Amino acid sequence: MTLKLLPSVRTLVSCATFLLGCAATHAQTTAAVDVSQAWVRATGPGQMATGGFMHLTARTTLQLVAVSTPAAGVAEVHEMKMEGDIMKMRAVKALELPAGKTVELKPGGYHLMLMDLKQPFAKGSTVPVTLHFRDTKGVASHLDLKVAVGSAAPAGAAHKH
Numbered sequence: 209m210t211l212k213l214l215p216s217v218r219t220l221v222s223c224a225t226f227l228l229g230c231a232a233t234h235a236q237t238t239a240a241v242d243v244s245q246a247w248v249r250a251t252g253p254g255q256m257a258t259g260g261f262m263h264l265t266a267r268t269t270l271q272l273v274a275v276s277t278p279a280a281g282v283a284e285v286h287e288m289k290m291e292g293d294i295m296k297m298r299a300v301k302a303l304e305l306p307a308g309k310t311v312e313l314k315p316g317g318y319h320l321m322l323m324d325l326k327q328p329f330a331k332g333s334t335v336p337v338t339l340h341f342r343d344t345k346g347v348a349s350h351l352d353l354k355v356a357v358g359s360a361a362p363a364g365a366a367h368k369h
Contacts, residue, residue, distance in 0.1 A: 239341045239349035240267040241305070246355045248322065250331040258329060259286075260320030260337065260355060261313050266305035270349075273302050274340035281324025283337075288316055297321075302342070329357045 246262035264272065275283045284299040303318055305311050313319045320337070329335060334354040341349045 239270065239339065239351040241265065241270065241339070241341065241351055242267070243339075243351065243353060246353060247358045248320075248329055248335050248337075248355050250357050250359050251325060251329045253328055255328065256325050257321065257323040258325065259315065260322060260335075261315065262320075262355070263310050263312050264305055264339075265310045266307055266341075268343060269307045270305045270341045270343050271302040272305060272339060273342050273348075275320050276338045276340065277322060277336055279326055279329070279335050280322040281326070282322070284321045284323075285318065286321040287318050305341070331357055331359055333357045 242265040244263045244265075246260070248260045249258045251258050260275075272285055275285055277283050285303050286297055287300050288295060288297045290296075299321070300318070303311065311318070322335075334356055337353045337355050339351045339353065341351070343349070
C-alpha cells in the first residue's frame with residue numbers, strides 16, 4: 209500500500225513544484241519601467257480617437273511592443289514624423305527603451321494612439337492602460353497604469369527631471 213501512495217506523493221510534489229514555478233514566473237511579469245508625466249488627451253462628444261503621452265525610463269533594455277485598454281477598440285504605439293512637407297503617422301511594431309534613458313512619448317513624436325473609443329474621455333478622469341514590453345531575451349512583461357485625462361501635459365512636463 210505504501211508503494212501505491214508513492215506515485216501519488218510524487219505527483220503531488222511535482223504539481224507543487226510546477227505551481228511554485230508558475231507563481232515565480234507570474235511575479236516577474238511586471239515590467240521594470242518608471243513612468244512619469246502620463247496623460248491622455250480629453251475628447252469631445254463623437255470623437256473616436258485620442259493620444260496618450262508619458263515619459264518611460266526602463267531599468268533594463270526593453271522594447272515597448274504593444275498597448276491595450278478596455279476604453280478603446282484599438283490601441284497602438286505610433287510615430288509621427290515629417291517626410292518632406294508631409295506629416296505622417298504610423299504604428300510601430302516596437303519602440304526601443306534603452307536602459308536608464310528616458311524615452312518621451314509626446315505630441316508630434318512617439319505616442320499612444322487610442323481609437324474606436326468606447327466613450328468620451330472627460331478631463332479629470334482616468335483611463336486604464338496596459339503597456340506591454342519584451343526584453344532582450346524575448347521575455348514579456350507588462351505594466352498596468354491609470355492615466356489621467358487632461359487637455360495638456362501635467363504641470364512640469366516641459367522640464368526634464
